[in-house]
Amino acid sequence: MRTRIRWNPALVAALTGLALIAVLGILAPLLWNTQATELTGTAREGMSGSHLLGTDALGRDVLARTLVATRLTLVMTLAATALAALVGIVLGTAIWVSGPRVRELGLRLIDVLVSYPALILALVIAAVVGAGPTASVVAIGLGGCPSFARLTANMAASVAQRDFVTTARLMGVPPHRVLSRHLLPNISGPLLVLLSVAFANVLVALSGLSFLGLGVQSPQYDWGALLNSGLEALYTNPAEAIGPAVAITVTGILAGFVGDGLAAALDPRDTPTKPKPVREGTHRRPTGATAPTDALVAVDGLTVELPDGTRLVDHVSFHIRPGEIIGLVGESGSGKSLTAMAVAHLLPQGLTAHAAELRVGELDLTRPHTLDAARLATDIGIVYQDPSASLNPALRLGGQLTETLRVHQGVGRTEARERALKALDQVHIKDPERVVRQYPHELSGGMRQRAMIAAAVLPGPRLLVADEPTTALDVTVQAEVLRLLAEVNEANGTGMLFISHDIGVVGTLCHRVLVMYAGRIVEELDAADLRAGRAHHPYTQALLAASPRLEDAQEVSGRPLATIPGRPPTPRDRPAGCAFAARCHLAAEICATRLPPLVDKVACHVVNGTPATAAPKETAT
Numbered sequence: 001m002r003t004r005i006r007w008n009p010a011l012v013a014a015l016t017g018l019a020l021i022a023v024l025g026i027l028a029p030l031l032w033n034t035q036a037t038e039l040t041g042t043a044r045e046g047m048s049g050s051h052l053l054g055t056d057a058l059g060r061d062v063l064a065r066t067l068v069a070t071r072l073t074l075v076m077t078l079a080a081t082a083l084a085a086l087v088g089i090v091l092g093t094a095i096w097v098s099g100p101r102v103r104e105l106g107l108r109l110i111d112v113l114v115s116y117p118a119l120i121l122a123l124v125i126a127a128v129v130g131a132g133p134t135a136s137v138v139a140i141g142l143g144g145c146p147s148f149a150r151l152t153a154n155m156a157a158s159v160a161q162r163d164f165v166t167t168a169r170l171m172g173v174p175p176h177r178v179l180s181r182h183l184l185p186n187i188s189g190p191l192l193v194l195l196s197v198a199f200a201n202v203l204v205a206l207s208g209l210s211f212l213g214l215g216v217q218s219p220q221y222d223w224g225a226l227l228n229s230g231l232e233a234l235y236t237n238p239a240e241a242i243g244p245a246v247a248i249t250v251t252g253i254l255a256g257f258v259g260d261g262l263a264a265a266l267d268p269r270d271t272p273t274k275p276k277p278v279r280e281g282t283h284r285r286p287t288g289a290t291a292p293t294d295a296l297v298a299v300d301g302l303t304v305e306l307p308d309g310t311r312l313v314d315h316v317s318f319h320i321r322p323g324e325i326i327g328l329v330g331e332s333g334s335g336k337s338l339t340a341m342a343v344a345h346l347l348p349q350g351l352t353a354h355a356a357e358l359r360v361g362e363l364d365l366t367r368p369h370t371l372d373a374a375r376l377a378t379d380i381g382i383v384y385q386d387p388s389a390s391l392n393p394a395l396r397l398g399g400q401l402t403e404t405l406r407v408h409q410g411v412g413r414t415e416a417r418e419r420a421l422k423a424l425d426q427v428h429i430k431d432p433e434r435v436v437r438q439y440p441h442e443l444s445g446g447m448r449q450r451a452m453i454a455a456a457v458l459p460g461p462r463l464l465v466a467d468e469p470t471t472a473l474d475v476t477v478q479a480e481v482l483r484l485l486a487e488v489n490e491a492n493g494t495g496m497l498f499i500s501h502d503i504g505v506v507g508t509l510c511h512r513v514l515v516m517y518a519g520r521i522v523e524e525l526d527a528a529d530l531r532a533g534r535a536h537h538p539y540t541q542a543l544l545a546a547s548p549r550l551e552d553a554q555e556v557s558g559r560p561l562a563t564i565p566g567r568p569p570t571p572r573d574r575p576a577g578c579a580f581a582a583r584c585h586l587a588a589e590i591c592a593t594r595l596p597p598l599v600d601k602v603a604c605h606v607v608n609g610t611p612a613t614a615a616p617k618e619t620a621t
């Protein structure tokens, strides 16, 4: 979780504003010091052409004094913010590294200090250390440090539980290096946000101290001190208070905007995630095939990318007819889940999908702004791998099952309950009346997955996406759940996208199978062909050879099961040619340099007999 800032317009505008104020702070004493200190003899004069904000009690130009005060105000604010951050981070770190008792005591103490208003704390400190700029900085800086201490201690505690910190500790990395290399870089984002918010708070607190007469003392002046003298003449010459008041407000708001902008810039969820239509001519169809008109799901040239342009899913095209079960199979990391999630319009935040066509029924996912949330929620049902993670442990099953019906379809409580009971019955859950009153933890893993399937089919979806729905279950329950999915599909005529590592399972349940490797479809085949071992792509053949089959048990007993040597390349390391070439026993020279297109449902130069010179060049970025 290294901090990477993605600049956004609000952040740039706020930083530019603050930079301009900082430049003003540097230049103003050089340019306008004379006007700011010159006694003109016209005390408390109102706004005029020669004194835009009038003059103060001694006849000095208020605008010039406001501008000149910028430097001292900013220097004090920066110093106090830095002090608060420094002391707070050191304190927070010390609390985190100390033993459990001291840590507990320290955290409680900090909680008390955070809940105590910083200005009051600063007033107490100022009363002890005295008035003046340095004392104000110390008072406000120390008053602001508890927030930094709490954030540091809490964030460090949460990052410290992560595997890479545990590993570093086990490897004997000294605590100060664990802190500087692993902890602080990982909490620098939130600290940066707090820093800008603290800057605004410190500015207001310092101005408050000066305003109360406990901060900067004459002849020095900051915005707070100017506000104080402006207040004396608020009714006779309100302009005198306007200058410092506007300066404090604008600077504080800009610092707040920087905090907001940083929070957005550091939040990985803030990047665009919606599928976008492909720009004309940028992507060509891998198969040249168009989805049939009766297709329920039509995916053409689907590409899923990271913000840096790395392709995780690369030009995937397929279709699903109503009632058809399509299997997506491939090793871990081949892009199965992302393909399915793009179809379900549920891509993880930070990823972007492009496609020439991405449609489920009438839902055009390439035009997210046209999508109706209710249709989306009811037309696509999802069964996840781990039902314990996808069911809310704090809610009874009845409420969870009926939620979509009630929220998106406006079904009344009684009818929703009736339908939930029926759906539970359809997935062979005994005593549905009792189950709807139970919490997820009261059910077995298999029961939870059935309940999950019931929840997914309850709103009557046209497409069911099942992402490795049996992986978390034991073998006997797996078979039941697969049977159940087949039943539901047949009974409801739902299209299904079924994802699995297991080519055997996919061959049994599905009608057609798409084999994925390194983000691309490398072969498409009928399940019957798969079951009969009629696969063409060397990768599909290798998957089949690595999959145990009951009928082969006798024949292979004593022999180890075939394995596929090597590992798939990571999305950033994919070669220019066939991603499987390095592991393929048939690989020819061309495979290393040219990406094989999907021709006759197989993406393989060797199988398709592509002449070396005729192979089209595609770039896999």
Ligand SMILES: Nc1ncnc2c1ncn2[C@@H]1O[C@H](COP(=O)(O)OP(=O)(O)OP(=O)(O)O)[C@@H](O)[C@H]1O
Pocket: 306, 312, 330, 331, 332, 333, 334, 335, 336, 337, 338, 339, 348, 349, 350, 351, 501, 570, 571
């Ligand atoms: N949110 C994400 N941010 C960055 N990379 C991601 C993200 N989600 C997935 N990936 C990467 O995209 C690639 C494809 O992931 P995907 O989850 O689709 O694979 P998969 O075939 O479903 O694997 P598995 O069977 O292990 O779930 C992988 O390399 C994975 O590390």
